[in-house]
Amino acid sequence: MVTRRLAGLLLRTAARRWPVELRAELIREWEAELHVLAEGGERRRMLRFAASLAAGRAGGPVVDRTVLHRRLRHTARVLLLAPPACVAVVVLAAVVMNLAYAVLDVRLTWATAVQLPLWSGLTAGAGALLALLVTRAARRTVRTGPLPTALGVVLPIALTLTVVLAAFAGRGEQGLPGTVPGLLLWLALLVPALWGAGTLASRGRTRLAWAVGVLGALVAADAAVVLAVVSAIPAPPVGPVADGLPPDTVDRVSAPLWLLTCWTDSSLGLPRPTAWERFLITDRVLVEPVFYLACTPYAVAYAVAAARPAPATEPAPEPVPAPA
Amino acid sequence: MRLTIPVAKVLAALLADPEAPRYGLDLMKLTGLPSGTLYPVLHRLRAAGWLAADWEEVDPVAAGRPARRYYRLTGEGVRDARLALAELRALAPEGGTSRGGAEPTGAPAW
Numbered sequence: 486m487v488t489r490r491l492a493g494l495l496l497r498t499a500a501r502r503w504p505v506e507l508r509a510e511l512i513r514e515w516e517a518e519l520h521v522l523a524e525g526g527e528r529r530r531m532l533r534f535a536a537s538l539a540a541g542r543a544g545g546p547v548v549d550r551t552v553l554h555r556r557l558r559h560t561a562r563v564l565l566l567a568p569p570a571c572v573a574v575v576v577l578a579a580v581v582m583n584l585a586y587a588v589l590d591v592r593l594t595w596a597t598a599v600q601l602p603l604w605s606g607l608t609a610g611a612g613a614l615l616a617l618l619v620t621r622a623a624r625r626t627v628r629t630g631p632l633p634t635a636l637g638v639v640l641p642i643a644l645t646l647t648v649v650l651a652a653f654a655g656r657g658e659q660g661l662p663g664t665v666p667g668l669l670l671w672l673a674l675l676v677p678a679l680w681g682a683g684t685l686a687s688r689g690r691t692r693l694a695w696a697v698g699v700l701g702a703l704v705a706a707d708a709a710v711v712l713a714v715v716s717a718i719p720a721p722p723v724g725p726v727a728d729g730l731p732p733d734t735v736d737r738v739s740a741p742l743w744l745l746t747c748w749t750d751s752s753l754g755l756p757r758p759t760a761w762e763r764f765l766i767t768d769r770v771l772v773e774p775v776f777y778l779a780c781t782p783y784a785v786a787y788a789v790a791a792a793r794p795a796p797a798t799e800p801a802p803e804p805v806p807a808p809a
Numbered sequence: 810m811r812l813t814i815p816v817a818k819v820l821a822a823l824l825a826d827p828e829a830p831r832y833g834l835d836l837m838k839l840t841g842l843p844s845g846t847l848y849p850v851l852h853r854l855r856a857a858g859w860l861a862a863d864w865e866e867v868d869p870v871a872a873g874r875p876a877r878r879y880y881r882l883t884g885e886g887v888r889d890a891r892l893a894l895a896e897l898r899a900l901a902p903e904g905g906t907s908r909g910g911a912e913p914t915g916a917p918a919w
Contacts, residue, residue: 499845507852510878511848513875513878514833514877514878515833515844515848516875517874517875517876517877517878518832518833518834518844518877520874520875521834521874521877522834524874533843533844534834534837534844535844537843537844537845537846538844538845538848539845540845541843541844541845541846541848541849542845542849
């Protein structure tokens with residue numbers, strides 16, 4: 486009885502490593518074979534049979550090594566080139582925004598107000614295009630689990646940020662250390678968001694995967710902006726304002742909106758953050774939110790595309806007569 | 810189909826009597842392969858269209874055991890397996906000795 490249960494447990498463990506659509510039939514087949522061994526009282530063979538299945542590799546189509554290596558190179562190219570492409574997107578969008586601003590400034594009095602929305606809009610559009618390219622490229626990348634995929638997306642972003650920050654630090658830029666906690670928090674929170682999206686996508690729940698991925702990435706970006714602002718700008722003191730001048734403080738009540746404030750330079754019709762608080766926030770956190778915006782579409786797109794189940798390769802069984 | 814040694818062993822065992830349906834334990838005995846190696850090979854052969862599988866038509870209650878799954882080479886599988894094994898044998902050195910069961914077991918029927 487114990488042998489049968491232990492063997493059954495091993496069989497179920499083995500089945501979990503096979504494609505979902507094959508598991509039920511495999512368990513049925515293996516249990517039938519176990520039954521034959523059990524009837525013969527062959528307990529050791531039962532355990533060997535089940536343990537070998539549990540320890541053996543799953544039966545996918547064997548991939549030619551050259552194909553596998555080509556896929557690995559392709560995966561590395563996609564994941565390593567996408568973050569620098571996001572940096573390029575942010576820089577290009579900034580250049581276009583500045584050119585547009587130079588034209589608009591002589592004609593419109595409110596040209597300054599469209600600077601950040603224009604930068605964010607251009608970045609989001611280019612980020613979406615990059616996401617389309619990455620989704621197409623993901624068809625030929627290596628398929629792994631949702632967590633390795635999430636780490637495979639996030640670690641190259643971290644590497645790119647390290648290189649960019651090191652380059653700016655080399656030029657003597659001030660204030661870079663203050664950006665690090667926010668960036669680290671964003672990267673840390675992006676991993677579970679992409680992991681969750683990948684897990685759902687691997688179960689065929691693509692829409693929910695997108696929703697979880699995008700919402701999780703927004704929460705990660707929002708939290709990173711909040712951390713950067715809170716650690717650099719104090720909250721307003723309780724009491725009257727000295728000299729009637731606006732203090733260099735930001736009220737925490739509007740914290741969840743700061744990411745949108747950074748993207749739109751607006752309070753979305755709400756009393757907070759005030760115009761002065763918006764100035765302080767965007768003065769402190771300017772480039773990072775736009776970079777988050779550039780990276781989010783491709784990161785979520787890759788996590789979902791790489792985790793979606795591959796089409797089943799199960800052949801249609803031909804009828805085979807049972808032996809007498 | 811990449812012809813690994815376990816694949817060659819399974820094909821040779823099946824070709825010994827192409828019409829005979831074989832079940833998993835039967836093939837394990839004929840090839841000497843453990844279940845963890847055999848079933849992935851069977852899956853690959855089915856995916857390639859060389860192997861057909863079906864469930865034994867028995868009443869589990871009357872038989873006192875669950876139905877088992879049987880495997881048999883398809884027509885295409887018989888033809889391609891013979892060719893593949895012949896090519897494998899042609900690659901083998903003349904008069905080479907057996908290396909620890911690395912060669913297909915069973916006498917292929919061709």
